[in-house]
Amino acid sequence: MNEKYIARSQKVAWRLLDGEMIVMSAFNSTLFNLNTVATRIWQAADGHTPLSKIVRGLICEEFDVDPEVAYRDAEVFVNELASHGILTLSEQPVPSSGDKPWA
Amino acid sequence: MERLNHKALRLGVPLSVHLDVTYRCNERCEHCYLEHDDLGEMTAPEIRSLLGQLEQSGVFFLTISGGEPLVRRDCFEILEFARSLGFNVKLKTNAILIKEQEARKLRSLGIEQVQISVYSDRSEVHDAITKVPGSLLRTVAAIRFLRGQGLKVVVANVLMKSNFQDSTGVRALAAELGAQFTLDPTITPMLDGGRSPLRFRIAAKEVKSIFRDPNLVGDVEAFCAPPPPVDDEMQEGFPCSAGHTACYISPYGDVYPCVQFPLPCGSVRKETFLNIWRNSSQLREVRSIRGKDLPTCSSCAHLGTCTRCPGLAFMEGNMRGPSSADCEKSFLRTGIFTAGMLARGANSHSVDAHSLVQIEGSQPQAIVAV
Numbered sequence: 001m002n003e004k005y006i007a008r009s010q011k012v013a014w015r016l017l018d019g020e021m022i023v024m025s026a027f028n029s030t031l032f033n034l035n036t037v038a039t040r041i042w043q044a045a046d047g048h049t050p051l052s053k054i055v056r057g058l059i060c061e062e063f064d065v066d067p068e069v070a071y072r073d074a075e076v077f078v079n080e081l082a083s084h085g086i087l088t089l090s091e092q093p094v095p096s097s098g099d100k101p102w103a
Numbered sequence: 104m105e106r107l108n109h110k111a112l113r114l115g116v117p118l119s120v121h122l123d124v125t126y127r128c129n130e131r132c133e134h135c136y137l138e139h140d141d142l143g144e145m146t147a148p149e150i151r152s153l154l155g156q157l158e159q160s161g162v163f164f165l166t167i168s169g170g171e172p173l174v175r176r177d178c179f180e181i182l183e184f185a186r187s188l189g190f191n192v193k194l195k196t197n198a199i200l201i202k203e204q205e206a207r208k209l210r211s212l213g214i215e216q217v218q219i220s221v222y223s224d225r226s227e228v229h230d231a232i233t234k235v236p237g238s239l240l241r242t243v244a245a246i247r248f249l250r251g252q253g254l255k256v257v258v259a260n261v262l263m264k265s266n267f268q269d270s271t272g273v274r275a276l277a278a279e280l281g282a283q284f285t286l287d288p289t290i291t292p293m294l295d296g297g298r299s300p301l302r303f304r305i306a307a308k309e310v311k312s313i314f315r316d317p318n319l320v321g322d323v324e325a326f327c328a329p330p331p332p333v334d335d336e337m338q339e340g341f342p343c344s345a346g347h348t349a350c351y352i353s354p355y356g357d358v359y360p361c362v363q364f365p366l367p368c369g370s371v372r373k374e375t376f377l378n379i380w381r382n383s384s385q386l387r388e389v390r391s392i393r394g395k396d397l398p399t400c401s402s403c404a405h406l407g408t409c410t411r412c413p414g415l416a417f418m419e420g421n422m423r424g425p426s427s428a429d430c431e432k433s434f435l436r437t438g439i440f441t442a443g444m445l446a447r448g449a450n451s452h453s454v455d456a457h458s459l460v461q462i463e464g465s466q467p468q469a470i471v472a473v
Binding site (some may be wrong): 029 | 106107110190191215
């Protein structure tokens with residue numbers, strides 16, 4: 001399995017509101033409300049941590065879910081956000097702005 | 104979006120802030136409600152500190168405006184810092200300082216929307232309003248640069264006596280430029296209460312014609328229908344987001360419920376934004392007002408559909424009172440007198456066309472044509 005690396009787009013707005021991330025694309029003004037798990041993946045999308053590590057190290061530990069199921073769900077999630085230009089998806093580590101959207 | 108607004112309301116989060124970074128301007132629009140002298144606007148470090156506080160307070164939608172915001176040499180730094188904090192940024196500008204390089208920069212920053220005032224598709228009309236020769240040509244050129252970068256541009260067409268006839272032309276121009284179009288007959292008093300801009304307002308018959316133009320309001324019959332019976336939900340409702348999930352901050356750091364509601368609530372130069380937002384007695388008072396608390400309007404048939412602006416009511420002397428402008432809008436829309444008009448002894452022969460005002464942003468669905 002090839003590793004996947006995810007990075008937050010520079011062209012989105014975000015805010016953490018009551019534990020859930022709001023993300024809006026500047027391209028088409030689509031608004032996304034991320035649930036708690038999706039919020040953690042979004043926060044961890046630094047461009048150089050593999051998705052598998054994010055799922056294994058964060059999601060499975062924090063939410064006590066089966067790793068295979070969690071990874072499949074995470075793939076669906078990141079593919080969808082990538083299709084909207086919210087995340088960048090790559091098989092290689094990608095540069096990141098270094099920002100902390102959960103601050 | 105509705106869910107987000109409800110959540111912000113429940114949490115007491117100021118979801119939207121309108122920040123004017125300067126009142127200075129390179130145009131002198133005849134209807135403008137601002138004085139353009141710099142009386143000590145916030146410095147860049149002050150604005151950076153404020154933006155950090157807004158981020159911490161949960162603000163998501165940030166409108167940067169003025170005056171003309173781009174007359175500040177550090178405007179792009181402010182925009183860049185705001186974007187680095189994750190705000191959804193909308194820029195309101197006359198755009199005459201935007202060339203290709205500036206458009207490219209705005210694109211790279213991820214600015215969500217640029218709203219630009221265009222008064223007419225004819226230079227002699229537009230430039231006469233802005234008092235800057237060549238301003239329409241420069242503004243249109245800027246829109247082309249912005250659209251060339253793929254930025255979303257909204258052309259705002261403020262209607263006055265002098266340009267009322269040109270809205271069709273402006274709409275066609277916006278379409279040609281690939282921009283959205285909004286029509287706004289809102290002319291407000293000066294922030295200090297001066298009423299001189301009001302002489303530019305369009306007359307009643309013109310407001311009425313807008314209300315009956317399906318290109319502007321959609322289903323005219325539905326738009327002009329009599330109001331539904333007032334129910335408990337309407338009595339418990341509040342008029343708008345001002346002070347509830349939104350507020351306005353002046354270039355001098357003064358916080359108000361809305362740009363159109365000049366009730367000072369505190370200064371970020373003296374205390375934190377969050378302290379003002381949570382504890383200002385003025386904001387608490389604004390938030391406390393429900394439909395049932397309005398001495399005149401609570402008994403009005405239009406209570407549930409009126410766009411009553413508490414800021415305009417405040418400028419008329421009582422934030423709990425009727426806004427005569429909105430009373431008259433409701434009347435022109437439906438032909439049914441409002442409680443405010445009846446209280447003033449109005450009858451069908453005494454509606455003052457010159458006091459007819461605004462169709463403000465609280466009716467965007469009705470008056471926005473995209």
